[in-house]
Amino acid sequence: MTTDRQQSSSSSDPEPDRPETALSKRIVQWIDDRTGVIQILHRILDEPIPGGSRFAYVFGPALLFIFVLQFVTGLALALYYVPSPLTAHISVSYIVKEVAAGSFLRSLHSYGSSAMVVVLLLHFLQTFLYGAYKGKRELLWLAGCVLLLLVLGMAFTGYLLPWDQKAYFATSVGTNVAGQAPIVGEWVRRLLRGGTSMGTLTISRFYVLHVFVIPFLIVLFVTLHVSLFRKAKPAGPIRGSESDVPARTELFYPNQVLKDMAFALVVMGVLGMLAHSIPVKLGPIANPADSHYLPRPEWYFLPLFQWLKYWEGPRAVIGMVIIPTILVALLFLLPFLDRGVERRPWRRPIPLGGVAIVLIGLLWLGIRSRVDDARDPSTSGQLAQQQKEEDKYFHKPFQPYRSSPSSESYVPARLSEQAMKGKAVFDSHGCAACHGPAGIGGVIGPSLTNIAGKYEPSQVVALLKNPTARMRAGGMVPPRLNPDEVVALVSYLGSLGTSSDPAWTTFMTEPLIADSADANPGASAWPSKPRGSLLLTVVFERKDATGTNPGAQIFQSHACTACHGEGGVGTQRAPALINVGNKFSAAELKHLLRNPTNKMTEGGMPRPDLSESELSSLVSYLRDLRPAHAAP
């Protein structure tokens, strides 16, 4: 009997095979002669495992398997995903709701990231308990620690990409945590986000990290990790005598390969079943203005999330940065600290105790976080509400995004006549100064895109009349509008983004105004319309608190107060206009209003749409502005 190596590399087989087998053998032979692939295979498969194959050794190969799985599913998702705030969420929605097998593959990718963390933990535990970092294996261990951080980095960067509520807020918190680092913190935070706030550049950066940079580094470090492992040779079991271990030594193939394969099959089976029966949800699109949203990270970041709750004030840096850094440093330095030859964990009480304390602590924090959420009724209520909204969005049929390449990029393709009027109202009342052109969101005001997905028309009307305290604090003023203008504006707002809600369809298609105008032109006609009953309680009036000064009215109705404050006293967003008359002549003011400087435009100053006489009134009002206490 020959060994496999000799047998397969021998050119002449003693038994003549059937022709087709002979052909396949000849092909293999032909390739091998040119590549030496069989020898390479033997080098890989015939590695001796001291003490024989074990299930304890399956976690490393399983990690490699999950990485390949993540690579393949990620590649598939990238065929449809488009990274930008305008497109990220809708393209994921498309993958999940329309594309064949899209939901399954996304779920597989998402559950795969959890599996990666679980198996990584098991791999760590096995290596740690077996003391397998000892005996000139420090670099092998360090490469593994880097891989641990890279995997967590993958999880963190991938989480943002769907750009739903959960993704947005969890990443918002995550990047702020990074910002706590001493000295470089703010710098790191802005670098990660690509600016001070989360937006376009944040997605681009996270996408590049998630899809190019970190995977490349993982491949690099996996190669390093595996080749260092092959150089160091498997550490073998912790029990057994000097003579016993070598005697039970097996080759990697077939028994260890079988065990690895069996575990991979279990992992694949569990992930496949989960992905098939409990698809990963996609929530509504990120809404930065939603101050009620309670972000909760993925389970493996929960302990860290909970940990941060206990640190406040100037001590926060200890809990948020110093302690985690020390723990990570200890992890990296483990083979340098635990240097004895003793590998049995019960003879290494200090490392064992340390790791046990940290793991139990993490577990406790994680459970604690869940318990805290469940105990607080308002929190659990809000979380349940979020869950409901997520389910609702997830089960809504897919609504394509409307855009038109020929018109301005963000404006929906078709605006009804009503909505066109609303657009005029939106533009002339300076809404765009804060909410951005076509309501895409600006530095000051949140995006209004897809507001129809979040509120009923009646709610939008109500919010316009009575902004919430938070909206007011942000500078939102109730616009002075007549009912026609309100309906037009709300129609327009409803057309920003897409909604299949019947309430909006009715609101936007009913010729509500035409009818009521016929019946009784004016404010009172509108609420009496039965269809508009939901609007009954809301009547907008031109209430001229500022008296009859036409300039003051313009100042109010064009929402100048939103940034410059009531009576032009100024806010943190825009300078005071009091005494502006001493600085500029009427002609200069007019010119500035017609042609705002770059500095003004950057601050959000719009070019108000005013007639010449309106402009004159406004300028004379502005020149007369005096501090309130100085007024007679």
Added chain:
Amino acid sequence: MEGDVKCGEVSVPGKTRRSFLGVLLGCVGTLMAAAVGIPVVRLIFYPLTVKSKESDWVAAGTLAETADATTPLRRTLQLELRDAWQETAAEPVVFLTGTGGDIKALSAICPHLGCSVAWNDQEEQFICPCHGGRFAPDGSHRSGPPPRCLDSLETRVVNGKVMVRYQQFRPNVPYREVTS
């Protein structure tokens, strides 16, 4: 293990067992590859399964205009198009030729390889800017590589308006086959 032999101090299972295990591993591997591979292939091939919706009738011009025209009228249609996850406006070009009952709408897409043909006033024919295909004012093929005439679209006249149903056809085949 009965078939085992000792090779130094390393035990090697017998040849039959090794090849049996090889087959087993191959099967399990194939199974797992299929569990991921089949969904991935379905996802990749998904665009082939999407049926493009029948396009609506859109107005391309009026009868009066075509009666006055001496050369083919170039018209841009306004179509709504579903492009993966978004709805966009497409603006394909058609040429209206002929008058009255035998009015024709010709797609400006060259049946050779899909460039946009243009009307040339001096030569009084359509010329494709890419590979020089030439077509008569009624769309029939005169010279060059295109294998068929310019594709004429379904038209009908409603209240003096010429309505067109826009379609696209498979390029570079001698017959017309609607692709969308």
